[in-house]
Amino acid sequence: MKVGVVQMSMSWTLEENIREISRICARYSYLDLLIFPELSTAGFHREVLNHSNQESTRQAIDFLASSAYQARVNIMVGALTYCDDAIYNSYLLLGHCGTLLSRWHKVGLTPSERRIFSEGSGRSNYSLNGLDIGVVICREIDDIDWFLNEVSPDMPDIIIWPGYMEAAPRSLSGCKRDQAADAKAPKALSDTTNAILIQCNWPHALNFIGDKDMGGSQILKPGDAPLYMPANKVCIGIYDTLEHDLEVVDI
Secondary structure (H helix, E strand, O other): OEEEEEEOOOOOOHHHHHHHHHHHHHHOOOOOEEEOOOOOOOOOOOOHHHOOOHHHHHHHHHHHHHHHHHHOOEEEEEEEEEEOOEEEEEEEEEOOOOOEEEEEEOOOOOOOHHHOOOOOOOOOOEEEOOEEEEEOOHHHHHOHHHHHHHHOOOOOOEEEEEEOOEOOHHHOOOOOOOHHHHHHHHHHHHHHHOOEEEEEEOOOOOOOOOOOOEEOOEEEOOOOOOEEOOEOOOEEEEEEOOOOEEEEEOO
8 A cells, every 4th residue: 555644734724724635635646545644624723613613624524525536545634523512633534435434533632632622432443455444643652552452353454643743753863852762652552563553743833833843754664664754844755555665755
Protein backbone atom coordinates (compact mmCIF):
# COMPACT_ATOMS: atom_id res chain seq x y z
CA MET A 1 0.00 0.00 0.00
CA LYS A 2 1.18 3.53 -0.78
CA VAL A 3 0.20 6.04 1.88
CA GLY A 4 0.38 9.82 1.88
CA VAL A 5 1.21 11.26 5.32
CA VAL A 6 0.02 14.87 5.14
CA GLN A 7 1.56 17.52 7.38
CA MET A 8 -0.93 20.11 6.18
CA SER A 9 -1.08 23.81 6.90
CA MET A 10 -3.62 24.58 9.63
CA SER A 11 -6.21 27.32 9.08
CA TRP A 12 -8.69 28.83 11.52
CA THR A 13 -11.81 28.03 9.53
CA LEU A 14 -13.50 24.80 8.56
CA GLU A 15 -13.93 26.02 4.98
CA GLU A 16 -10.23 26.70 4.46
CA ASN A 17 -9.15 23.36 5.91
CA ILE A 18 -11.55 21.22 3.89
CA ARG A 19 -10.65 23.12 0.72
CA GLU A 20 -6.98 22.27 1.32
CA ILE A 21 -7.79 18.62 2.06
CA SER A 22 -9.84 18.40 -1.15
CA ARG A 23 -6.98 19.94 -3.16
CA ILE A 24 -4.53 17.39 -1.78
CA CYS A 25 -6.95 14.56 -2.58
CA ALA A 26 -7.05 15.63 -6.22
CA ARG A 27 -3.28 16.06 -6.46
CA TYR A 28 -2.35 12.73 -4.85
CA SER A 29 -5.18 10.59 -6.17
CA TYR A 30 -2.72 7.91 -7.33
CA LEU A 31 -2.08 6.87 -3.70
CA ASP A 32 -4.04 4.17 -1.90
CA LEU A 33 -4.62 6.19 1.26
CA LEU A 34 -4.16 9.78 2.43
CA ILE A 35 -3.98 10.43 6.16
CA PHE A 36 -4.42 13.82 7.80
CA PRO A 37 -3.79 15.05 11.38
CA GLU A 38 -6.12 15.10 14.36
CA LEU A 39 -9.01 17.55 13.85
CA SER A 40 -7.74 18.24 10.34
CA THR A 41 -11.11 19.50 9.08
CA ALA A 42 -11.71 22.04 11.84
CA GLY A 43 -8.13 22.82 12.81
CA PHE A 44 -6.76 22.16 16.30
CA HIS A 45 -7.12 25.53 18.04
CA ARG A 46 -9.00 27.35 20.79
CA GLU A 47 -11.57 28.82 18.36
CA VAL A 48 -12.70 25.46 17.01
CA LEU A 49 -16.32 25.71 18.20
CA ASN A 50 -16.66 29.27 16.87
CA HIS A 51 -15.91 28.18 13.31
CA SER A 52 -18.03 25.03 13.03
CA ASN A 53 -21.31 23.54 14.17
CA GLN A 54 -23.26 20.36 13.60
CA GLU A 55 -24.65 21.34 10.21
CA SER A 56 -21.46 22.87 8.80
CA THR A 57 -19.50 19.83 9.96
CA ARG A 58 -21.99 17.46 8.30
CA GLN A 59 -21.69 19.42 5.05
CA ALA A 60 -17.88 19.39 5.31
CA ILE A 61 -17.78 15.60 5.74
CA ASP A 62 -20.15 15.15 2.79
CA PHE A 63 -17.94 17.43 0.70
CA LEU A 64 -14.80 15.47 1.56
CA ALA A 65 -16.56 12.16 0.88
CA SER A 66 -17.38 13.53 -2.57
CA SER A 67 -13.75 14.67 -2.99
CA ALA A 68 -12.55 11.16 -2.11
CA TYR A 69 -14.95 9.70 -4.65
CA GLN A 70 -13.92 12.08 -7.41
CA ALA A 71 -10.23 11.39 -6.77
CA ARG A 72 -10.86 7.65 -6.18
CA VAL A 73 -8.69 7.77 -3.07
CA ASN A 74 -9.30 6.66 0.52
CA ILE A 75 -8.77 9.39 3.10
CA MET A 76 -8.58 9.56 6.89
CA VAL A 77 -9.41 12.91 8.49
CA GLY A 78 -10.00 14.29 11.97
CA ALA A 79 -13.33 16.00 12.60
CA LEU A 80 -15.77 17.11 15.24
CA THR A 81 -18.80 14.84 15.27
CA TYR A 82 -22.08 15.41 17.05
CA CYS A 83 -24.49 12.94 18.67
CA ASP A 84 -27.40 14.18 20.79
CA ASP A 85 -25.78 16.59 23.26
CA ALA A 86 -22.27 15.18 22.85
CA ILE A 87 -19.41 16.51 20.72
CA TYR A 88 -16.60 14.09 19.91
CA ASN A 89 -13.04 14.49 18.72
CA SER A 90 -13.32 11.90 15.96
CA TYR A 91 -11.24 10.33 13.23
CA LEU A 92 -12.96 9.23 10.03
CA LEU A 93 -12.18 6.90 7.16
CA LEU A 94 -13.84 8.09 3.95
CA GLY A 95 -13.63 5.56 1.16
CA HIS A 96 -12.92 6.10 -2.52
CA CYS A 97 -16.51 4.95 -3.01
CA GLY A 98 -17.62 8.26 -1.46
CA THR A 99 -19.00 6.89 1.82
CA LEU A 100 -18.03 6.92 5.49
CA LEU A 101 -16.42 3.55 6.12
CA SER A 102 -15.43 3.88 9.77
CA ARG A 103 -15.34 6.36 12.63
CA TRP A 104 -13.37 6.42 15.87
CA HIS A 105 -14.14 8.75 18.81
CA LYS A 106 -11.15 9.80 20.91
CA VAL A 107 -11.15 8.12 24.31
CA GLY A 108 -7.91 9.46 25.81
CA LEU A 109 -8.84 13.12 26.14
CA THR A 110 -6.52 15.72 27.65
CA PRO A 111 -7.87 17.93 30.51
CA SER A 112 -8.36 20.88 28.14
CA GLU A 113 -10.18 18.69 25.61
CA ARG A 114 -12.60 17.50 28.28
CA ARG A 115 -13.98 21.05 28.47
CA ILE A 116 -15.19 20.64 24.87
CA PHE A 117 -15.47 16.97 23.97
CA SER A 118 -17.21 13.92 25.35
CA GLU A 119 -15.17 10.77 25.85
CA GLY A 120 -15.62 8.06 23.26
CA SER A 121 -15.71 4.34 23.96
CA GLY A 122 -14.46 1.19 22.27
CA ARG A 123 -11.94 0.80 19.50
CA SER A 124 -11.82 -1.65 16.61
CA ASN A 125 -9.88 -2.20 13.41
CA TYR A 126 -11.10 -1.71 9.85
CA SER A 127 -10.01 -3.84 6.90
CA LEU A 128 -8.82 -1.78 3.93
CA ASN A 129 -7.15 -3.24 0.83
CA GLY A 130 -6.62 -6.50 2.69
CA LEU A 131 -4.90 -4.84 5.68
CA ASP A 132 -6.40 -4.30 9.12
CA ILE A 133 -6.16 -0.64 10.09
CA GLY A 134 -6.12 0.46 13.74
CA VAL A 135 -6.20 4.02 15.12
CA VAL A 136 -4.72 5.67 18.20
CA ILE A 137 -5.43 9.38 18.51
CA CYS A 138 -2.66 11.62 19.90
CA ARG A 139 -2.00 10.91 23.60
CA GLU A 140 -3.78 7.53 23.41
CA ILE A 141 -0.34 6.28 22.32
CA ASP A 142 0.43 6.05 26.07
CA ASP A 143 -2.61 3.81 26.72
CA ILE A 144 -1.13 0.66 25.20
CA ASP A 145 -2.86 -1.83 27.52
CA TRP A 146 -6.23 -0.24 26.79
CA PHE A 147 -5.67 -0.38 23.02
CA LEU A 148 -4.51 -4.00 23.07
CA ASN A 149 -7.53 -4.99 25.14
CA GLU A 150 -9.89 -3.26 22.70
CA VAL A 151 -8.57 -4.80 19.48
CA SER A 152 -7.52 -8.22 20.84
CA PRO A 153 -7.23 -10.85 19.50
CA ASP A 154 -7.16 -9.21 16.06
CA MET A 155 -3.96 -7.17 15.99
CA PRO A 156 -3.85 -4.54 13.22
CA ASP A 157 -1.37 -4.59 10.34
CA ILE A 158 -1.11 -0.79 10.33
CA ILE A 159 -1.80 1.67 13.15
CA ILE A 160 -2.57 5.25 12.17
CA TRP A 161 -1.55 7.79 14.82
CA PRO A 162 -3.01 11.25 14.09
CA GLY A 163 -2.17 13.97 16.56
CA TYR A 164 -1.25 17.46 17.61
CA MET A 165 2.05 17.16 19.43
CA GLU A 166 5.65 18.25 19.58
CA ALA A 167 7.93 16.83 16.91
CA ALA A 168 9.74 13.57 17.48
CA PRO A 169 13.18 14.51 18.89
CA ARG A 170 15.21 12.55 16.31
CA SER A 171 13.81 14.79 13.58
CA LEU A 172 15.32 17.87 15.24
CA SER A 173 19.01 18.62 14.88
CA GLY A 174 20.71 19.49 18.14
CA CYS A 175 17.74 18.52 20.28
CA LYS A 176 18.74 17.79 23.90
CA ARG A 177 15.55 16.02 24.97
CA ASP A 178 15.61 12.40 26.13
CA GLN A 179 15.12 10.69 22.80
CA ALA A 180 14.90 7.17 24.24
CA ALA A 181 12.13 8.14 26.66
CA ASP A 182 10.12 10.01 24.00
CA ALA A 183 10.30 7.07 21.60
CA LYS A 184 9.36 4.41 24.16
CA ALA A 185 5.55 4.33 23.77
CA PRO A 186 5.39 4.38 19.94
CA LYS A 187 8.05 1.68 19.64
CA ALA A 188 6.39 -0.44 22.31
CA LEU A 189 3.04 -0.30 20.51
CA SER A 190 4.56 -1.13 17.13
CA ASP A 191 6.64 -3.99 18.54
CA THR A 192 3.83 -5.45 20.65
CA THR A 193 1.33 -5.52 17.78
CA ASN A 194 3.96 -6.20 15.09
CA ALA A 195 2.26 -3.42 13.14
CA ILE A 196 3.53 -0.49 11.10
CA LEU A 197 2.86 2.67 13.11
CA ILE A 198 2.27 5.78 10.99
CA GLN A 199 2.10 9.10 12.80
CA CYS A 200 0.50 12.13 11.14
CA ASN A 201 1.18 15.38 12.98
CA TRP A 202 0.45 19.05 12.44
CA PRO A 203 3.56 21.00 11.30
CA HIS A 204 2.63 24.13 13.26
CA ALA A 205 0.19 25.49 15.85
CA LEU A 206 -2.13 28.48 15.71
CA ASN A 207 -2.50 28.84 19.48
CA PHE A 208 1.27 28.85 20.11
CA ILE A 209 2.91 30.38 17.06
CA GLY A 210 6.66 29.81 17.18
CA ASP A 211 6.36 28.34 20.67
CA LYS A 212 7.13 24.70 19.94
CA ASP A 213 8.50 22.38 17.29
CA MET A 214 5.65 20.57 15.54
CA GLY A 215 5.52 18.03 12.72
CA GLY A 216 8.28 15.48 12.44
CA SER A 217 5.80 12.67 11.78
CA GLN A 218 7.41 9.26 12.27
CA ILE A 219 6.89 5.80 10.81
CA LEU A 220 7.91 2.72 12.76
CA LYS A 221 8.09 -0.81 11.38
CA PRO A 222 9.34 -3.69 13.56
CA GLY A 223 12.78 -4.79 12.43
CA ASP A 224 13.46 -1.65 10.37
CA ALA A 225 14.93 1.76 11.15
CA PRO A 226 12.41 4.51 11.99
CA LEU A 227 11.59 7.05 9.29
CA TYR A 228 11.03 10.73 10.09
CA MET A 229 9.46 13.64 8.27
CA PRO A 230 10.81 17.20 8.78
CA ALA A 231 9.74 19.27 11.75
CA ASN A 232 8.01 22.64 11.25
CA LYS A 233 7.37 21.95 7.56
CA VAL A 234 4.21 21.67 5.47
CA CYS A 235 4.79 18.61 3.31
CA ILE A 236 3.60 15.13 2.41
CA GLY A 237 5.45 11.89 2.96
CA ILE A 238 4.85 9.20 0.33
CA TYR A 239 5.29 5.95 2.20
CA ASP A 240 5.48 2.46 0.68
CA THR A 241 4.41 -0.10 3.30
CA LEU A 242 6.10 -3.00 1.46
CA GLU A 243 9.46 -1.31 0.87
CA HIS A 244 9.43 0.78 4.07
CA ASP A 245 10.50 3.70 1.93
CA LEU A 246 9.61 7.37 2.48
CA GLU A 247 9.79 10.25 0.01
CA VAL A 248 9.06 13.72 1.40
CA VAL A 249 7.81 16.39 -1.02
CA ASP A 250 6.27 19.84 -0.71
CA ILE A 251 2.51 20.02 -0.93
